[in-house]
Structures are given as C-alpha cells and as structure tokens.
Amino acid sequence: MSVTRSEAAAALRDVGQTQARSFEARAYRIVGPQLIVWGVALAAGYGATGLLPVEAWWKIWLPVDLIALAVGLIVARRAPRSPTEAAFDARPMLRGAVMGVIIALFYGATMTVFQPRAPEAYLAFPGLLVGLIYALLGTARLPRMVWIGGAVLVLTLGGFLFLKPWLAFWMAAVVGGGLIVGGLWMRRL
C-alpha cells in the first residue's frame, strides 16, 4: 500500500479537524455546566432585584454570587478527569477566584468612572460584561460561545434601550435563561 501526497494531506486534515472537534467538545463539557449554574444564579438574582428597592440590591447579589461560585466549584470537581490527574487541584479554583476579582474590580472601576444616574445601568452592565467575556473566550476555537456571548450582549442592550421598566425581569429571562439554554446546547456536542 502506498499513499500519495494528496491522500496524506487529506488524511492529516481529517485528523486535525477531528481533534479540533474533540477539543471543542471537551471544553464545552467543562463550560456547559458552569453556564447552567450561573444562568440559574443570574435568573434568581435579577428576578429578586426586580422585586426589591435599589438600596436592597446588594443584599441579593452578594449571597447569589457566593452560592453560584461554591456550586460552580462543586460542579467543576465532578467534570470527567484523567485517572492520572490529581483528585483535588486548587489551581483552577485560584484562577477562577482571580478572574472573579478582576471582573469585580473592572465593574467597580467602570461604574466609578461613568457614574451612571439611571439604576438600570447597574443592571445592564453585568450582562454586557458577561456577553463580552463569553464572546472573547469563544474566539479560542469555541464558536458556540461566540454565539451565546453575542446574543447576551445584543439582548441586554435591547432591554436597556426599550424595556427599562422591566429590565430586571428581562435580564432574568434573557441573560439567566440564555446562559441555561447555552449550557444545555454545549452539552449536546
């Protein structure tokens, strides 16, 4: 049996494409459940925000974020892992915590610089930030994340422009619901 140059090139292309799909599927298996956890948390947080006065918002978001972080860590530890991999690895948790602090600092800094007078801006900005982060992560060979991030960005902006009186509930539905649907979609590959 001999293989021509074009046959070898086509075979290697098939191998590369299959391995890229494997990488994508593996990443989605890790990210998908996290999207569902944060989708539920955001839906609950925004839903409660819509029912409470502005002064009480922080009382919702601190526990919601901490609970989502804890559940996310538990879910991450249940992800399929190599038999040779350590049962407990603190590094991903540390990376997640550092990312969380950076995002919180960025959110605080942006709000300090722009000082929005409309409380709706405080509701919409996290949606824009989440959409941006997912879309950017998606550019690393994870196209479904680009779609999910893009949809969250556009729907958040649409709600801020046209549905201000119901923005908290809109965010609960589209950002929270969108992440849940996105997480389920990722698990299907």
Place this chain on the structure above:
Amino acid sequence: MGQPDELIHQSLRLKIMAALYADSDLPPLEFSRLKSLAQATDGNLGSHLTTLEKAGYVRIDKDYVGKKPRTRVAITAAGSRAFRSHVDYLREVLEAAMDPPASA
C-alpha cells in the same frame, strides 16, 4: 520512511482513532459522543469499531446505566502506538513531497 497502517488509513477509522486518541487521557467515550466527533452514523461506526476491536486497537465496554444500555469505547496502548506511527508516516509522505530533489 515508516509503513502505512492499512487498517487505520480508511477515512472513518482514521477519524475514530483521532477522536479516541485525543481523549485517551479521559474515561472511555460514549458511543453517541464518538459518533458525533467522528461524524459517523450508527451503522458504519459499529462495523468499523468491530474491525478496530478485532485488531486490538480499541476496547469496547458494554454495560447498563439503570435499564439503559451503554456502550463506551477507549483506545488501547497498541491502538495509540499504531495511530501515532500512521500519523508520523503521513507527515513523512508530505515532507518528502515538499523536499526539493537533490541536485545531480
């Protein structure tokens, strides 16, 4: 130059081996997930897996989750070696074709 592996060189079997090799550090792949990664159908995936299993390149585990049957597939050490060797051969073919001919 090495030798091609005729068994692996078939297009779908090569994709199956590539998917299994890429996930060889994880627990065995479920049949449905492998089907999606290799872009195969139920029928042709089953028959090619049987061929690869007979060659000792893959291991097929069948069990039940509750009352639902489950088939999981993993690449064996021999399969990993054969896949690496075949991919090396393919790269050599490409490189040999790209090398300029030696001057007389």
